[in-house]
Amino acid sequence: MPKDHGIGASTKRREDVRFLTGDGHYTDDINLHGQAYVHFLRSDVAHGRLVSVETEEAAKMPGVLRIFTGKDFEAVGSIPCGWLITSRDGQPMQEPPHPVLAQGKVRHVGDPIAAVVAETYEQARDAAEAIMVEIEDLPAVIDMKQALAEGATKVHDDLKDNLCYDWGFVEENREAVDKAIKEAHHVTTLELRNQRLVANPMEPRVAVGDYARHNDESTLYTTSQNPHVIRLLMGAFVLGIPEHKLRVAAPDVGGGFGSKIFHYAEEAFCTFAAKQLRRPVKWTSSRAEAFISDAQGRDHVTKIELALDKDNNFTALRTETYANMGAYLSTFSTSVPTWLHGTLMAGNYKTPLIYVNVKAVFTNTVPVDAYRGAGRPEATYQLERVIDKAARELGVDPLALRRQNFVTEFPYATPVAVEYDTGDYNATLDKLEEIADLKGFEARRKESEAKGKLRGLGVNCYIEACGIAPSNLVGQLGARAGLYESATVRVNATGGLVVMTGSHSHGQGHETTFPQVIADMIGIDANMVEIEHGDTANTPMGMGTYGSRSIAVGGSAMVRAAEKVIAKAKKIAAHMMEASEGDIELKDGQFTVAGTDKSLAWGDVTLAAYVPHNYPLEELEPGLEETAFYDPSNFTYPAGAYACEVEVDPETGKVTVERFAAADDFGNVINPMIVEGQVHGGIAQGVGQALLESCVYDETGQLLTGTYMDYAMPRAGDLPSYVVDHSCRTPCTHNPLGVKGCGEAGAIASPPTVVNAVIDALQSGGHKVDHIDMPVSPARVWQAMQ
Amino acid sequence: MPQVSMTVNGKPATGDVEGRTLLVQFLRDTLHLTGTHVGCDTSQCGACLVHVDGEAIKACSIFALEVEGAEVTTIEGMANADGSLNTIQQAFQDHHGLQCGFCTPGMVMSAAALLKENPKPSETEIRDYLQGNICRCTGYHNIVKAILAASGQETAIAAE
Incomplete structure (x- = not known):
């Protein structure tokens, strides 16, 4: 019988009941008394000088309360970037201002020019149409290499050029890597693009600003993955509101995938306007608006070279990447192509010499930032594609080539600054061979061929880094924030608990998994534990949920706080049972004294903590509530192996995914059902990237894929069932639960798996195709076959 | 402003609307039935799917005035009379067919419409039917599984 509660049990999610009955409480469900609505007038050109914005006529339209333009924000701060990158020459990155509303210039389609606040949303939108905007068109800078060409139009006039930074890592290795590649027995080279994607959580962003005159306090309800981070960034850098006068709350959030980490102009606007107008101000993004205002993902152009010796050992790796930043620097944009990408270039392999060069470029496109995986999918894609190509060039089995170069001894210090604490890459690859039935592939290929289809098998190994840390290290690397997590465990008098966590659930199921851990620690029913998250008013300062960090960092903070609670409860129990503290044991919700038959229930002790009649008051404060901040000593390193079988229709170039299997090592698992769900979702996004999704701008900077009719979101019929x-399990060695994180693995590992399979299929049909850029659409496949 | 009347989840509902008011706006803003969600503006995502006179309709693609006199069922009207989850809702919980929950009301309404017209759908039929409902979290695997389970086809799941 599988466990039905506690750590390791597939406990059904308690949050599901409200979501399944329509009782979810999302930000757009919040409507405040006296609320006004804002509509943003956005630029319809990618680059231009704002000559005039005339609002007089529009301001007279029915219901209009006020129209704001860039002028109203001249005294307001710039939307900050959270990570400073230093270029190879020692200079800090070029960091342009990012105004809440455009000032002087518009720099991408969707850049907000004016904001109309009116009694109703329709009135705001009608009035926005009456605003007269004169823009002097400037040439749009879209292609990254053209953006860096001499004499290119500058996205930001005050900057030297369009290069944000030119980062080298590890710079000291550069010459040694060059030499190793020059002298290598074999070098495999691949040029590829990791195309731009749109995160597209199904809930569009919403912000509701409110202001209370009686205590001069501002409140922002927003669709955020990290309300404390928004409070700090918006309060300290943009609006100048101290944290004690600003509350940020993110209730139920309908998916994020990274795009709801960042601080956005609309949040600052609604908070600012609510105070100016003394009325709540609400903004609900349309999907069309989301496509031109949510930070987008990926968009790397890379050349990768892998050097091998005569025995097929990897000897060196060199990559050169152009990373698109878009028009402004979004919150964590600068860290994605650098520290979240370069540090993962070793993959699962013991390549001794690695050099990564990244040039980050400003263009007249929507800002780019972290999207599920953030940097790690880009690293994995290049590496696993070039290894597959190398295997083909050398005529060796791609699995054997990988196995031969696997890291097998841990801890392992990579040449790109990180230390893998634990792992077993052969074990996950063995498991994959079994669950994917790789032995049966040739028979299945023959079946496909009999139907006139080409069948291909793609295999991929990955490693990722979750729970980015520790704070003192990331500080040295340029992070302008700490990366700990926090939790307060408040025990009530009758024994129930509330865990207030800085972590945030927007689909991950914290309300179910976090109580599973606490219930195990104390030995009580998980239903006695309530999780509060998402509101700065009742949670300790925490960094939120992204980078698969919730259970590894947030869960660890909760465990530490619960350990403090249990330690104090044992002291109380020792006093009550007149025993030595060291003899007290807590099991199944009972305190016992070792070697005696004395016992007290959990509830007896918690009651005594709040009704301290028989209590060691001279030694111990009453109450039972503890807070912990947990700053991890290292990342965690989930890893695994994925396999995909595709069929390619040689007549049309259409690719269908026939089988997909994933063998992951996530260390210890709290709730297998939820972990598997995370992997399924990641795979869908990865297959979506490989076959369907692409965010496309034309040469003038117009977004060609601005709706679900143009941007191919994966639908149920595009995807197979998955075997996961x-x-x-190689438990993480440095956090109390031995957990690693599972949220991004699927999105990281799937794209190269699928593309490797497509190339294999084409090769099996005699087509000498080495590479096709994603999305591997029928048109591209058909073209490659000609 | 014209008035519109309809029956929503078995109760009479009346309200003033503009000609351009969509059914989904009427449900959310006038009746405060916020379980019906808006995930796009091109009738693609299906988060707003409701039943109008027993037919699956995207509530963003029909004006409130067009629904005059009709019987509308939303996610709030799907649970059993005693408030417990109905078979489809329960199957979604049992098989982890939802994560963030935003597309979920539309998925449940879509699944109910499917099972009404095809009580024992195959996996392919389920995937085809859900083309008008986008989920970004689950990768659909567990949604398909939940619908198979709700249709009493546990064997199809075991055979996976």
């Missing part, structure tokens, strides 16, 4: 396994 997480039975290979």
Whole structure:
């Protein structure tokens, strides 16, 4: 019988009941008394000088309360970037201002020019149409290499050029890597693009600003993955509101995938306007608006070279990447192509010499920032594609080539600054061979061929880094924030608990998994534990949920706080049972004294903590509530192996995914059902990237894929069922739960798996195709076959 | 402003609307039935799917005035009379067919419409039917599984 509660049990999610009955409480469900609505007038050109914005006529339209323009924000701060990158020459990155509303210039389609606040949303939108905007068109800078060409139009006039930074890592290795590649027995080179994507959580962003005159306090309700971060960035850098006068709350959030980490102009606007107008101000993004205002993902152009010796050992790796920043620097944009990408270039392999060069470029496009995986999918894609190509060039089995170069001894210090604490890459690859039935592939290929289809098998190994940390290290690397997590465990008098966590659930199921851990620690029913998250008013300062960090960092903070609670409860129990503290044991919700039959229930002790009649008051404060901040000593390193079988229709170039299997090592698992769900979702986004999704601008900077009719979101019929396994477990060595994180693995590992399979299929049909850029659409496949 | 009347989840509902008011706006803003969600503006995502006179309709693609006199069912009207989850809702919970929950009301309404017209759908039929409902979290695997389970086809799941 599988466990039905506690750590390791597939406990059904308690939050589901409200979501399944329509009782979810999302930001757009919040309507405040006296609320006004804002509509943003956005630029319809990618680059231009704002000559005039005339609002007089529009301001007279029915219901209009006020129209704001860039002028109203001249005294307001710039939207900050959270990570400073230093270029190879030692200079800090070029960091342009990012105004809440455009000032002087518009720099991408969707850049907000004016904001109309009116009694109703329709009135705001009608009035926005009456605003007269004169823009002197400037040439749009869209292609990254053209943006860096001499004499290119500058996105930001005050900057030297369009290069944000030119980063080298590890710079000291550069010459050694160059030499190793020059002298290598074999070098495989691949040029590829990791195309721009749109995160597209199904809930569009919403912001509701409110202001209370009686205590001069501002409140922002927003669709955020990290309300404390928004409070700090918006309060300290943009609006100048101290944290004690600003509350940020993110209730139920309908998916994020990274795009709801960042601080956005609309949040600052609604908070600012609510105070100016003394009325709540609400903004609800339309999907069309989301496509031109949510930070987008990926968009790297890369050349990768892998050097091998005569025995097929990897000897060196060199990559050169152009990373698109878009028009402004979004919150964590600068860290994605650098520290979240360069540090993962070793992958699962013991390549001794690695050099990564990244040039980050400003263009007249929507800002780019973290999207599920953030940097790690880009690293994995290049590496696993070039290894597959190398295997083909050398005529060796791609699995054997990988196995031969696997890291097998841990801890392992990579040449790109990180230390893998634990792992077993052969184990996950063995498991994959079993669950994907790789032995049966040739028979299935023959079946496909009999139907006139080409069948291909793609295999991929990955490693990722979750729970980015520790704070003192990331500080040295340029992070302008700490990366700990916090939790307060408040025990009530009758024994129930509330855990207030700085972590945030927007689909991950914290309300179910976090109580599973606490219930195990104390030995009580998980239903006695309530999770509060998402509101700065009742949670300790925490960094939120992204980078698969919730259970590894947030869960660890909760465990530390619960340990403090249990330690204090044992002291109380010792006093009550007149025993030595060291003899007290807590199991199944009972305190016992070792070697005696004395016992007290959990509830007896919690009651005594709040009704301290028989209590060691001279030694111990009453109450039972503890807070912990947990700053991890290292990342965690989930890893695994994925396999995909595709069929290619040689007549049309259409690719269908026939089988997909994933063997992951996530360390210890709290709730297998939820972990598997995370992997399924990641795979869908990865297959979506490989086959369907692409965010496309034309040469003038117009977004060609601005709706769900143009941007191909994966639908149920585009995807297969998946076989997933997480039975290979090498527990993380440095956090209390031995957990690693599972949210991004699927999105990281799937794209190269699928593309490797497509190339294999084409090769099997005699087509000498080495590479096709994603999305591997029928048109591209058909063209490659000609 | 014209008035519109309809029956929503078995109760009479009346309100003033503009000609351009969509059914989904009427449900959310006038009746405060916020379980019906808006995830796009091109009738693609299906988060707003409701039943109008027993037919699956995207509530963003029909004006409130067009629904005059009709019987509308939303996610708030799907649970059993005693408030417990109905078979489809329960199957979604049992098989982890939802994560963030935003597309979920539309998925449940869509699944109910499917099972009404095809009580024992195959996996392919389920995937085809859900083309008008986008989920970004689950990768659909567990949604398909939940619908198979709700249709009593546990064997199809075991055979996976």
